[in-house]
Amino acid sequence: MRGWERGILTQFDYALFLGALILALLGALGIYNASPDSGDYSFFLRHLLWISVGVGVCLFVMSLDYHFLADHAFLFYASSTVLLIGILFFGTEINGSRSWLTFGGLSFQPSELAKLTVILLLAQYLGQLNENYLEGRHFLILASITLFPMILITIQGDLGTALMFLPILMGMVVVAGVKKQLLAGVLVVSLCVAPVSWFFLQDYQKQRILVTFDPGLDPQGIGYQSRQSQIAIGSGGLFGKGLGQGLQSQLGFVPEIHTDFIFAILAEEIGFVGSILILMLYLFILMRLIHIAETARDRVGILISTGVASLIFFHVAINVGMTLGIVPPIGIPLPLLSYGGSATVTVFAALGLALNVYQRRFVYF
Amino acid sequence: MPIFQDNRELVRRLNWLRISFVLVFVCLFAQLWSLTVLDFDYYQNLAERNRVRILPQIAPRGLIHDREGRVLVDNVYGFNLLLFRDEMSDLDATLQFLMDGLDITEEVLRERLKAAGSYSIYQPVVLKENLSMEETAYLLARQSEHPEVEILTQPRRIYRYGSLAAHVAGYVGEISPAQLQEPEFRQYKAGDIVGQFGVERTYNQTLTGRDGRRRVQVDSRGRILHDLEQIDPIRGEDLTLTLDLDLQATAENLLGEDTGAVIAFDARNGEILVMASRPAFDPNQFAIRISRKEWDQLLENPDHPLQNRTVQNAFSPGSTFKIIMALAGLERGIIDAETTVTCKGSVDLYGHRFHCWKEEGHGEVTLLEAIQHSCNTYFYLLGQKLGLQEIAHFSRQLGLGVPVGIDLLGEASGLVPSEEWKRQARGEPWYPGETISLAIGQGPILVTPIQLARAVGIIATGRSPRLHLLKGDSQQGSTAGRELLSPVFAPENLQTIRDAMWSVVNEGGTGQAARLANYQVAGKTGTAQIISLSTREQLSESELESLEDNAWFVGFAPRDDPEIVVAVIVQRGGSGGSSAAPLAREIFRLYHAKYKNRGPAGVEVASQANQEKKL
Known part of the structure; x- marks a missing residue:
């Protein structure tokens, strides 16, 4: 608990924290505008509640020394895995995937929690290696840590969320060190495997990939979603149509506007200028996270921050890429902006980890 | 844990991360710029064409029978003229267009519009019921010039025997602003037709069906491109009276x-x-x-x-x-x-x-x-x-x-x-x-x-x-x-x-x-x-x-x-x-x-x- 007593005020990364809070509140604004029926503010109010829960969890995670957390990483990992297994039997099915645990009126997605425990265990494992480059045997362990929850989440029917573990692993491995030959090898193998894996994809998944490259293929089906999202964003123009005026989104052309496509309604209403500001805020947060990694006191700290940065980066890049029509539609939320309790709390907890590392960056106080 | 860690190599590699993050964001900026600025006209044009119309599908009310099953109160379908105010650009031009071809006065039209002042702007206003064939033809022929009007078949009440048992059957009418405030009419909205007198009023809830709706995408000329959603209306429950x-x-x-x-x-x-x-x-x-x-004539009749x-x-x-x-x-x-x-x-x-x-x-x-x-x-x-x-x-x-x-x-x-x-x-x-x-x-x-x-x-x-x-x-x-x-x-x-x-x-x-x-x-x-x-x-x-x-x-x-x-x-x-x-x-x-x-x-x-x- 060293550092908490002195560090809470002096070593707190206000900029990072405030940046995240502003984004979350912008998300609340978007959700307010996206409420299906005017006058129904239940999504908006619940989102505000989740933000406050998230802030609380963030501060709590920050208060526990990350070394303590890393030392117990396997315990956390095992617990979240148990939850993922349990969900296969006791889970609630929402929107076609059985990935929710419901207590009373609250739903919770253990797959979100698993992202954090995987980051923590990967960082713990990589942190204790005092080598600048990883060997093949290390990869075996890293792959099994990551693949196990991925497989469980895929079984639940949430392929999009499962796939998000790979880029997180990739980000952390790149920093931990990969020999150039090995990296090249992975790239070559991926390029060879990709066409083969095509045959293992479901038809609708193939469709999604195809329409990304040619939206005209199916203007009413799969391509419809991302096409409508592009129309909404494009018609917003430089300055947007004004809050509450985003007719494309409001009239129901754009699907899932309060969750996966929240960026579309915001871009339609606040235009290029406003959207760029949002993206800049994300970039700012990412730069802060890399800075935290750079100034971290030890390897575990570096890798935790790297994992958190990768988590946020890939979610933002893929989600925004999807609404802009340059990435196939995958159902993943936009961190801090999308409606959703588990995702919001998870991102705040992840930021709590990074703030934790930042606070304890000096060896001696 | 090793006593000393040399992490300089790792910190150096963080720069790769930094660079790739920035590069990807630049791609996002570029695509955003391309959509909102370079192709703005194209997307705005598409958005213009992207109009949704919600066509109300009014549920017919339940029938009312006498004790021997003879139908006293029935429904008939007629062509009604609906105005979509959100798509109207020039009120006077629209009214002139309607007065030219329809048997209706400006006074009545304005009265109807005024009465609909409390509706949501997206809720169409019925301007005339039971259009004649000539009127229907007039409207259809000019619909592309006036996409703000639409003809829809809607049910209305018909009392088969006219004034027979009129006081028992009662009558229906548009829900009044005062009624909208009452708990009994909570699930109704402005413009709904409700029972106002007789058993139409007493058993209004039973007789009222569940309205459906059809959500369609229309182009800028009001032509229906395709259906987005269809919820069929459900007729209200029938009543059998004890009357002979x-x-x-x-x-x-x-x-x-x-x-x-x-x-x-x-x-x-x-x-x-x-x-x-x-x-x-x-x-x-x-x-x-x-x-x-x-x-007024009915109210002022000394015989009430x-x-x-x-x-x-x-x-x-x-x-x-x-x-x-x-x-x-x-x-x-x-x-x-x-x-x-x-x-x-x-x-x-x-x-x-x-x-x-x-x-x-x-x-x-x-x-x-x-x-x-x-x-x-x-x-x-x-x-x-x-x-x-x-x-x-x-x-x-x-x-x-x-x-x-x-x-x-x-x-x-x-x-x-x-x-x-x-x-x-x-x-x-x-x-x-x-x-x-x-x-x-x-x-x-x-x-x-x-x-x-x-x-x-x-x-x-x-x-x-x-x-x-x-x-x-x-x-x-x-x-x-x-x-x-x-x-x-x-x-x-x-x-x-x-x-x-x-x-x-x-x-x-x-x-x-x-x-x-x-x-x-x-x-x-x-x-x-x-x-x-x-x-x-x-x-x-x-x-x-x-x-x-x-x-x-x-x-x-x-x-x-x-x-x-x-x-x-x-x-x-x-x-x-x-x-x-x-x-x-x-x-x-x-x-x-x-x-x-x-x-x-x-x-x-x-x-x-x-x-x-x-x-």
Whole structure:
């Protein structure tokens, strides 16, 4: 608990924290505008509640020394895995995937929690290696840590969320060190495997990939979603149509506007200028996270921050890429902006980890 | 954990991360720029074409049948003109376009638009119902120039028999702003059509269906590109009334141009068979939105055609009240069947002379004869002995002074006087002389036809089933008047009155005109003065002519095990015996002809009757 007593005020990364809070509140604004029926503010109010829960969890995670957390990483990992297994039997099915645990009126997605425990265990494992480059045997362990929850989440029917573990692993491995030959090898193998894996994809998944490259293929089906999202964003123009005026989104052309496509309604209403500001805020947060990694006191700290940065980066890049029509539609939320309790709390907890590392960056106080 | 870590290599690699993050974000910026700025015109054009229209699919209301399943209230579909205000660019141009080809004035159009001011802008406004073929053709031919208007088939109410049973069926109309505030109408929105009167109003919730909607994508010319969503409307539940349209039509035809009311119900289960009120109105006038002019005409009509006289108006009961007096006298032991009074044409009480209607007097009369010939003197003296309190008590026992709880809104309570009422309403004490007038049903006592009919029903059967209009609804329902559902009177007293009522019709009494050869009708006439006697004396002959009395006939049949109770009032109809009794007779006659072989539920019991014959 060293550092908490002195560090809470002096070593707190206000900029990072405030940046995240502003984004979350912008998300609340978007959700307010996206409420299906005017006058129904239940999504908006619940989102505000989740933000406050998230802030609380963030501060709590920050208060526990990350070394303590890393030392117990396997315990956390095992617990979240148990939850993922349990969900296969006791889970609630929402929107076609059985990935929710419901207590009373609250739903919770253990797959979100698993992202954090995987980051923590990967960082713990990589942190204790005092080598600048990883060997093949290390990869075996890293792959099994990551693949196990991925497989469980895929079984639940949430392929999009499962796939998000790979880029997180990739980000952390790149920093931990990969020999150039090995990296090249992975790239070559991926390029060879990709066409083969095509045959293992479901038809609708193939469709999604195809329409990304040619939206005209199916203007009413799969391509419809991302096409409508592009129309909404494009018609917003430089300055947007004004809050509450985003007719494309409001009239129901754009699907899932309060969750996966929240960026579309915001871009339609606040235009290029406003959207760029949002993206800049994300970039700012990412730069802060890399800075935290750079100034971290030890390897575990570096890798935790790297994992958190990768988590946020890939979610933002893929989600925004999807609404802009340059990435196939995958159902993943936009961190801090999308409606959703588990995702919001998870991102705040992840930021709590990074703030934790930042606070304890000096060896001696 | 190693004691010393050299992490410089890792920190260096973080730069790769930093660079790739920035590069990816630059790609996102570029794509954003390309969509919102470079291709803005293209996407704006697409967005223009991306219009959604929600076409309301109004659910038809449930049908209303009579007791034999004949459809009284139905739905028809007509072409309605809808205006989508969110797509309108120039109001005046739109209105001009509509006035050019439609049979409609600017005034009406603006009135409709104003009335729709409280709707959501996306909710279309119905500007004209039931378009003609020419109008439809005109609109269709020019739709591409005026995408803001749309023709939609929508259901509306049709009352198959016009004004027949209009007061029971009621009418529908657009929900009023005041109604929107009421909890009962919580699930309705502005512009919805709801029941406003009659059973349309009472059973509005049941009759109302669930509206559907069709969400379509339209292009900028209003052409439908494709369906986004379709929710089919669900028709409301049907109602079966207890009314018998044959009897109803007979009653209404016989009332004809007269002002008055007829009510008849099944004495055994309280099912209303006839509820007629004249003058009437045509509810079809309301089904297509009623214009202000038509509405004003109905409201300003001095005969108040919108009022259901059987339940909403209270009248002086006149001599029909004598049967209630007689029951009170018998129950209190003041008189018995043998008690006689000598009528000399008038009697002096409390320093005032009270006249019998027969100037030379009836001579010595028993109770039976007093009812049979409607002798006032007998009841003056009975009233004096009973006193106000007892008269009021038995009136209430027979259900006067409170609504009967029929399943219609706006039922009148009538009036049963008391000393306290007099003090409060008039600021005067009750004068003993008023009790004497009250004894013959004059003075401050008012009854609705349905109240009086129920009182007769209690005398006829000793029971008081709940009166109702919805078939199969004799158990549940309104609590109004519940406390008098179990009146207890001595059976022999009721029998005495029933015998007297039978003689009114069958033994040369005042109600002879209601007599039927094959159906034992019992009844009582009444002639209620609309004005007081003292005023009457100041009027000329011709003035008196126009102020004829209200004529009553109340009765039941058959004498033993009564099946049907009838009450008739003809306003300004002279004496009850001459105008109301013949009308009641026709109801009894037709009822008997139609139902002689059926039980109370209208089920054939012919086989049973045949068996009895064999025995």
